[in-house]
Amino acid sequence: MEYQVTIIGSGRVAHHLTKAFRQAQLVVTTVNSRTLKGLPLECDLYIIAVSDSAINEVSDKIAKVNGIVVHTSGATPIDVLNSHTRRGILYPCLSFSNDVTVEYHTIPFTIEASSPNEEFVIKNIASRISSNIFMLNSQQRAHLHIAAVITNNFCNHLIALANDYLTQHNLPLEILEPLMKQTIEKAFSISPDKAQTGPAIRGDLQTIQHHLSLIDNNNLHEIYSLITNSILKRYNIQKI
Amino acid sequence: MEYQVTIIGSGRVAHHLTKAFRQAQLVVTTVNSRTLKGLPLECDLYIIAVSDSAINEVSDKIAKVNGIVVHTSGATPIDVLNSHTRRGILYPCLSFSNDVTVEYHTIPFTIEASSPNEEFVIKNIASRISSNIFMLNSQQRAHLHIAAVITNNFCNHLIALANDYLTQHNLPLEILEPLMKQTIEKAFSISPDKAQTGPAIRGDLQTIQHHLSLIDNNNLHEIYSLITNSILKRYNIQKI
Numbered sequence: 001m002e003y004q005v006t007i008i009g010s011g012r013v014a015h016h017l018t019k020a021f022r023q024a025q026l027v028v029t030t031v032n033s034r035t036l037k038g039l040p041l042e043c044d045l046y047i048i049a050v051s052d053s054a055i056n057e058v059s060d061k062i063a064k065v066n067g068i069v070v071h072t073s074g075a076t077p078i079d080v081l082n083s084h085t086r087r088g089i090l091y092p093c094l095s096f097s098n099d100v101t102v103e104y105h106t107i108p109f110t111i112e113a114s115s116p117n118e119e120f121v122i123k124n125i126a127s128r129i130s131s132n133i134f135m136l137n138s139q140q141r142a143h144l145h146i147a148a149v150i151t152n153n154f155c156n157h158l159i160a161l162a163n164d165y166l167t168q169h170n171l172p173l174e175i176l177e178p179l180m181k182q183t184i185e186k187a188f189s190i191s192p193d194k195a196q197t198g199p200a201i202r203g204d205l206q207t208i209q210h211h212l213s214l215i216d217n218n219n220l221h222e223i224y225s226l227i228t229n230s231i232l233k234r235y236n237i238q239k240i
Numbered sequence: 241m242e243y244q245v246t247i248i249g250s251g252r253v254a255h256h257l258t259k260a261f262r263q264a265q266l267v268v269t270t271v272n273s274r275t276l277k278g279l280p281l282e283c284d285l286y287i288i289a290v291s292d293s294a295i296n297e298v299s300d301k302i303a304k305v306n307g308i309v310v311h312t313s314g315a316t317p318i319d320v321l322n323s324h325t326r327r328g329i330l331y332p333c334l335s336f337s338n339d340v341t342v343e344y345h346t347i348p349f350t351i352e353a354s355s356p357n358e359e360f361v362i363k364n365i366a367s368r369i370s371s372n373i374f375m376l377n378s379q380q381r382a383h384l385h386i387a388a389v390i391t392n393n394f395c396n397h398l399i400a401l402a403n404d405y406l407t408q409h410n411l412p413l414e415i416l417e418p419l420m421k422q423t424i425e426k427a428f429s430i431s432p433d434k435a436q437t438g439p440a441i442r443g444d445l446q447t448i449q450h451h452l453s454l455i456d457n458n459n460l461h462e463i464y465s466l467i468t469n470s471i472l473k474r475y476n477i478q479k480i
Binding site: 051052053075093094095097099100102106107108110132134136140142143144145146147148149150151152153154155156157158159160161162163165166169170171173174175176177178179180181182183184185186187188189190191192193194195196197198199200201202204207210211214215219220222223224226227230231233234 | 384393396405422438454459
């Protein structure tokens with residue numbers, strides 16, 4: 001028996017999950033979250049892939065369907081799906097864009113389920129895309145989401161600020177691409193503590209002061225100081 | 241005629257440059273920066289690869305050599321090499337570790353030289369390793385170094401803080417590896433502004449407040465708030 005999956009939503013997560021499941025030969029029905037036109041009343045798995053604030057409303061509107069209902073949000077507890085006895089979470093811990101290809105088999109899926117029966121089905125379906133599956137409850141998923149924000153969202157923002165600074169001085173961001181790829185490889189292969197380099201961990205206060213004197217943007221100045229002090233503190237070096 | 245290169249120093253940069261030039265079939269002499277034992281008096285290029293604070297002293301101690309003298313520091317101006325008329329910079333904008341393999345042909349080298357003659361030689365020698373070469377003066381190199389600190393050092397530190405947070409909640413850092421690799425690929429392929437995702441750019445103040453309520457480490461709390469506000473401000477969203 002082949003699993004039948006319905007994906008509700010038309011955003012980036014819905015788009016990529018539809019593509020990934022179809023590549024894996026599953027039968028996928030896609031449904032608009034507003035009209036719910038064509039919603040099947042029976043299906044193995046209904047995936048609500050809409051913005052966090054809309055999940056509860058969509059869940060309530062499809063209260064009559066017969067099947068497991070999951071959402072895909074990192075930040076939203078399972079109980080927003082309380083109109084369904086058979087419910088769960090299928091959170092892909094990756095950031096999707098419409099114009100960037102994703103290697104679906106690398107997606108880390110975190111799964112939560114209302115009972116072992118639902119867990120079995122959700123896991124089986126997720127494993128058609130990726131073998132990188134973690135069982136996390138809603139609290140653990142909230143913690144993971146915080147760590148994902150700190151690493152993905154904040155590192156991306158630091159690159160945006162560095163890009164502003166380089167542009168201001170007529171330098172191209174691309175010079176930093178090999179360094180940044182290496183940063184991630186090193187942090188995950190030898191641990192971020194072993195991978196830490198730079199003026200702060202060396203206690204090179206002269207370079208730090210020189211950098212601060214060159215940064216004329218107040219916001220960047222404040223972020224540079226705070227993170228530098230955090231590194232100095234972590235490795236027991238005197239604060240600037 | 242094959243170029244002769246002398247590398248002075250025994251740290252990570254010296255180790256990797258020696259290996260890279262030897263793989264490229266150049267004749268490399270390595271010299272201890274303290275004893276200077278075996279220092280050739282004639283050589284095409286002397287590379288001082290020592291800590292920033294020691295460059296000037298080593299440069300003065302080898303004042304009599306006949307050849308171009310360069311250092312490899314991102315943060316140090318060319319004039320610390322003033323005992324040499326033929327001088328320059330060969331700064332590999334990458335972070336080296338003893339236990340991590342580097343794909344040498346991807347190294348971005350930034351070069352500075354006291355005259356076009358020296359520039360020609362340094363460029364030729366660097367291009368034996370990598371074709372990713374940029375001509376930058378000392379001021380531009382200082383700016384690039386700041387951007388490298390903000391991206392490499394600070395992103396690595398954010399991963400260290402996220403790792404602490406995950407460990408505190410018994411979650412493995414490895415879940416985030418695909419996300420972080422994708423973060424870098426997206427930032428450099430579509431630009432960090434287009435790649436920005438997360439609660440801050442969505443203006444999702446409820447998730448942000450929830451995250452702040454879960455973070456009990458003061459240092460991480462402060463960093464989370466500051467960077468979140470920086471993202472909110474950048475995209476014209478009301479501050480928390």
